[in-house]
Amino acid sequence: MPAWRLLGELPQASIREEMRAQFIGEWNPWATHWFPLSELPIVMSDPRNPALRCHVKTYETSISMGRRRFAAVLLDGIWRIYVPAVTGESGAFEASKPLFEGFWRTADTTSQGRVGNPDWPVPDSGWTGREVFLASLDHVEQTAKRIAYRGYSSCRICGCRNGDMEYQFMEWVWPSGFRHYVDEHHVRPSVEFQNFISQWAR
Incomplete structure (x- = not known):
């Protein structure tokens, strides 16, 4: 470090x-x-x-x-x-480096998303922890710092307008539209991010 x-x-x-x-x-x-x-x-x-x-x-x-x-x-x-x-x-x-969740490449490029994230959101309809995670995410986002973008992001799956800011809390950073991926497309967060959100939602 x-x-x-x-x-x-x-x-x-x-x-x-x-x-x-x-x-x-x-x-x-x-x-x-x-x-x-x-x-x-x-x-x-x-x-x-x-x-x-x-x-x-x-x-x-x-x-x-x-x-x-x-x-x-x-x-x-x-x-x-x-x-x-x-x-x-x-x-x-x-000092340490920030950790990122929910940042992916855009549809017109092959470049990687933020460090530690896969290229593309992948739905996982078999994940049973979605509702609990979303409730915990809502709780954490109430106290997280909000940082505005210079425009809207589009959902990588359905193309809808999906958020214009990101959240920052502790080491982690995630886009405001990440909830849409989990809720609408059943994208499963990384285990590390699930544990982080669960810890701070208590």
């Missing part, structure tokens, strides 16, 4: 003058452009509640000595900025 450490915290600024005055050491994070990295976000303990997890996006920016890779998240009006660390370094912690 990659190691990271907190570089610093900054209150969310509302005007340019406040942003220009904010520094972590000699670095003003707002003075240069942030380039989002194509890698997956890091998953770490939520600083507001260590029993939960938050997903933090990674970026790169220019600094006087070259380039800086970092991760940043805004929580309750505070920007928290993290940088890669060496295991055992003071303040270092291990």
Whole structure:
């Protein structure tokens, strides 16, 4: 697992003058452009509640000595900025990768869906745990973080418009339309995701 450490915290600024005055050491994070990295976000303990997890996006920016890779998240009006660390370094912690359920390739491409998912949703009419799982899923989705897409997703089986956001809770991420696959098409979730939903629905 990659190691990271907190570089610093900054209150969310509302005007340019406040942003220009904010520094972590000699670095003003707002003075240069942030380039989002194509890698997956890091998953770490939520600083507001260590029993939960938050997903933090990674970026790169220019600094006087070259380039800086970092991760940043805004929580309750505070920007928290993290940088890669060496295991055992003071303040270092291990981050993990997000886990995905219900993301598949589109009909016009042969590319894989999100890591750990099969190419295509496969119905399993013999699965008897569907109703219990759906009730548990509804419960978990009430507290999960919702992230909006830039448009609607289409069901890979019937083609209907099927959701415009995804849910994020603990390490897991799944599309809002995943319920449709389970309910309407009898797609059976992975054992790992079933166990996760069951655990947090109690």
